[in-house]
Amino acid sequence: MIKIAPSILSADFANLQRDISAAGEAGAPYVHVDVMDGHFVPNITIGAPVVKSLRKATDLVLDVHLMIDRPDKYLDDFLEAGSDIITVHYESPGYSETLIDKIHAAGKRASVSIKPKTPAEVLFPLLPKLDMVLVMTVEPGFGGQSFIESTIPKIRALRAEIKKNGYDCELEIDGGVDASNIGACVEYGANVIVAGSAVFGKGDIAKAMAALKEGIGDRDV
Ligand code: DX5
Numbered sequence: 001m002i003k004i005a006p007s008i009l010s011a012d013f014a015n016l017q018r019d020i021s022a023a024g025e026a027g028a029p030y031v032h033v034d035v036m037d038g039h040f041v042p043n044i045t046i047g048a049p050v051v052k053s054l055r056k057a058t059d060l061v062l063d064v065h066l067m068i069d070r071p072d073k074y075l076d077d078f079l080e081a082g083s084d085i086i087t088v089h090y091e092s093p094g095y096s097e098t099l100i101d102k103i104h105a106a107g108k109r110a111s112v113s114i115k116p117k118t119p120a121e122v123l124f125p126l127l128p129k130l131d132m133v134l135v136m137t138v139e140p141g142f143g144g145q146s147f148i149e150s151t152i153p154k155i156r157a158l159r160a161e162i163k164k165n166g167y168d169c170e171l172e173i174d175g176g177v178d179a180s181n182i183g184a185c186v187e188y189g190a191n192v193i194v195a196g197s198a199v200f201g202k203g204d205i206a207k208a209m210a211a212l213k214e215g216i217g218d219r220d221v
């Protein structure tokens with residue numbers, strides 16, 4: 001099944017519960033939470049206290065994307081805050097495979113992300129132990145950017161590797177997806193699709209979700 005993961009980066013931060021409920025009612029199983037530290041990416045967003053509050057506000061799966069230099073230092077905070085899936089970046093200075101084991105030891109789902117210029121192959125050896133991989137389809141840092149087409153072969157390569165070996169690993173993509181290209185993204189092989197501005201930047205969340213679902217149609221991976 002294809003899952004839409006609305007990114008709250010484009011939601012109304014004064015009304016997160018309202019916006020998340022609307023997305024959930026419109027069929028979103030995941031809520032994508034973008035954590036930025038102003039070092040790994042040139043933007044600052046939210047930290048573990050907000051995840052903790054979101055945990056109380058929703059039963060949806062909290063899909064927490066750590067765009068930070070030191071995931072090793074802050075991982076426990078995000079685990080304790082109630083994250084369901086934690087994504088760490090392969091390029092983060094504090095990244096190591098140990099983080100995957102720590103996430104699993106806490107009973108949560110582990111994911112590793114690559115930026116647009118990082119080759120897909122670095123993730124191949126990790127696939128057997130990962131619950132999800134995240135291919136960034138924009139340079140991380142901001143919502144509302146355009147989809148980078150050169151990431152398409154990486155999505156295809158990861159899907160092929162997952163299929164070939166029968167791995168139980170989701171493939172998420174993040175950045176520049178809207179109703180016009182979401183169907184193509186599923187055809188490339190993504191099964192979890194992050195959408196920020198395409199869900200929360202349109203005024204009517206239910207309508208925006210319906211347009212994305214229509215874009216997916218009956219496609220599957
Ligand atoms: C960007 C974030 C994305 C962002 C996507 O660094 O990781 O999750 O919110 O926004 P859109 O869907 O607007 O490209």
Ligand code: ZN
Nearest residue numbers: 034065174194
């Ligand atoms: Zn993200």
